Amino acid sequence: xxxxxxxxxxxxxxxxxxxxxxxxxxxxxxxxxxxxxxxxxxxxxxxxxxxxxxxxxxxxxxxxxxxxxxxxxxxxxxxxxxxxxxxxxxxxxxxxxxxxxxxxxxxxxxxxx
Amino acid sequence: xxxxxxxxxxxxxxxxxxxxxxxxxxxxxxxxxxxxxxxxxxxxxxxxxxxxxxxxxxxxxxxxxxxxxxxxxxxxxxxxxxxxxxxxxxxxxxxxxxxxxxxxxxxxxxxxx
Numbered sequence: 001x002x003x004x005x006x007x008x009x010x011x012x013x014x015x016x017x018x019x020x021x022x023x024x025x026x027x028x029x030x031x032x033x034x035x036x037x038x039x040x041x042x043x044x045x046x047x048x049x050x051x052x053x054x055x056x057x058x059x060x061x062x063x064x065x066x067x068x069x070x071x072x073x074x075x076x077x078x079x080x081x082x083x084x085x086x087x088x089x090x091x092x093x094x095x096x097x098x099x100x101x102x103x104x105x106x107x108x109x110x111x112x113x
Numbered sequence: 114x115x116x117x118x119x120x121x122x123x124x125x126x127x128x129x130x131x132x133x134x135x136x137x138x139x140x141x142x143x144x145x146x147x148x149x150x151x152x153x154x155x156x157x158x159x160x161x162x163x164x165x166x167x168x169x170x171x172x173x174x175x176x177x178x179x180x181x182x183x184x185x186x187x188x189x190x191x192x193x194x195x196x197x198x199x200x201x202x203x204x205x206x207x208x209x210x211x212x213x214x215x216x217x218x219x220x221x222x223x224x225x226x
Contacts, residue, residue, distance in 0.1 A: 032213040046214050089213065100171050101156075106155065
């Protein structure tokens with residue numbers, strides 16, 4: 001059974017204070033690791049897909065990295081608008097047909113001005 | 114391009130009743146996945162439909178069912194509602210089946226009394 005654990009559960013930072021969110025996973029045959037952002041009252045918003053260890057993706061102040069056991073979402077010089085819950089998900093399986101995403105419970109990030 | 118739409122946005126039902134939720138995917142997207150989100154369990158995969166066929170199913174009882182129409186719109190049905198079914202039900206669409214990069218709607222908030 002695929003499992004995703006995110007840490008910390010909550011994180012409060014000052015504006016401009018860089019940090020990293022962790023996503024540890026166990027999966028049978030990783031087909032992809034995904035990062036989403038969810039704002040209150042809204043559905044998750046897709047951010048990144050990572051497929052193999054060593055891969056990195058960047059978008060504005062966010063950078064996602066992947067190893068064989070975990071992924072990190074680095075937030076550089078965050079702004080208050082980066083406040084949200086960040087969700088990590090994996091897609092496993094040996095292929096042949098669609099496998100649903102397994103999500104972690106998320107990290108609730110608050111950026112204070 | 115219009116996003117994923119879900120109706121209704123809020124719903125209150127009593128135990129034992131049944132409910133049908135609707136999802137219209139992004140134009141051109143043929144895959145629709147459904148998820149249940151609760152504070153305790155987080156986001157959990159229910160099922161995915163592609164070309165009117167269920168491609169994969171999560172670990173939920175048979176009271177949860179769905180279907181997809183030829184225009185890719187999808188409905189989810191929950192029969193014999195239980196208190197524990199209270200949750201945010203999210204629909205997500207993607208171009209192809211098995212894609213982890215999914216575009217979520219705002220969800221339907223179901224409350225079971």
